[in-house]
Amino acid sequence: MTNTKRMKEDILRMSGVNPRKCMKCGKCSGTCPNYDEMEYHPHQFVSMVEEGRLEPLLASKSLYTCLSCMACIERCPRGVEPAKLIEAVRLLKERQKDGNHLTANDIPARIDDDMPQQAIVTAFRKYTK
């Protein structure tokens, strides 16, 4: 089994998503509130995972700009749940050696006195394994 094929299987297993259910209506990307910040948009994650084009996704900053707001999950007419796929790709990246996106040393410069603890713990859960 090739590495790409194995990674694709991992992503599908972790996310529980079946990209073949997608009918390419684009509603996920149309409703994505962070569309402008996403290099690859939710519908592209769905089609690129299905096609096995994983390297561009694994290297993309889109992994960190998805807000996990679940708008694409709620509004997909086919129940594809793109955000779960994005999360699985992100986890695959972060579980690799040196795959973490955020370290404790990054935090002081990025917060102010009002920043709730919730923001910091959530960012660590999303950006670091």
Place this chain on the structure above:
Amino acid sequence: MKVSYYPGCTLRNKAKDLDFYARECAKVLGFELEEVEDWQCCGGAFTSSSDEIATKLSSVRALKAAKEAGQPLVTVCSACHNVIKRTNAAMKDPAFAAKVNAYMKQDKDFTEDYNGETEVCHYLEYLRDKVGFDEVAKKVVNPLTGRKIAAYYGCLLLRPGKVMAMDDPENPVILEDFIRALGAEPVVYPARNECCGGYMAIENADAAKKRSLSVSESAANHGAAELVTACPLCRYNLVKSGSELPVLYFTELLAEALGVKEANA
């Protein structure tokens, strides 16, 4: 009546008003929030991947404590509520629960497996379903008459709709009904269930600000004079958005209407 209560990390620090007024108002409304002993941080976000086991343990410990107390588990923070309710739903799947329980057996006070038995309830749900908004309205001593308040749901109270099952995820009414019960006028606006930018505040503060400003502007354009939320991170982002609308926790609003705020001034 006593219920188990999970405050969460932020309610002990930056969002003390959200916590304090929840506890004080509960007394006026005839129930008591009994804090789960030794609760641990929920982690702020539910990780949906089916092989994420360790990140669920803190929530399962709180759920298990509530089960042993024979009480529903009430949360106030939208994020804790989202994580704990989704964890509870995941624990109803026997294959997933078996993996989590295998870890839980290492806890020194382990008694029995947990399989999603606890009822998880947001404070707002508790007010609506157990106390009743009609009863809340009867306890109001300072009606918020004439105030135009926009409810901000954000993401975490409503989605995923099938699991959170608190309200219609695309056309919610629970916060508007709550605002009405306190005597104020709810303002409905398009962005009330769109994301505030969430944890992007750490990754890219400018991008988060764009998101939160689009929410507060949407509320202001529909005539709102204030915003109300259940989430400390939503509140932070909305306050930092640059909008002039004041942003309150729903428990502060409740405390004002019930006379709890002036009693503790």
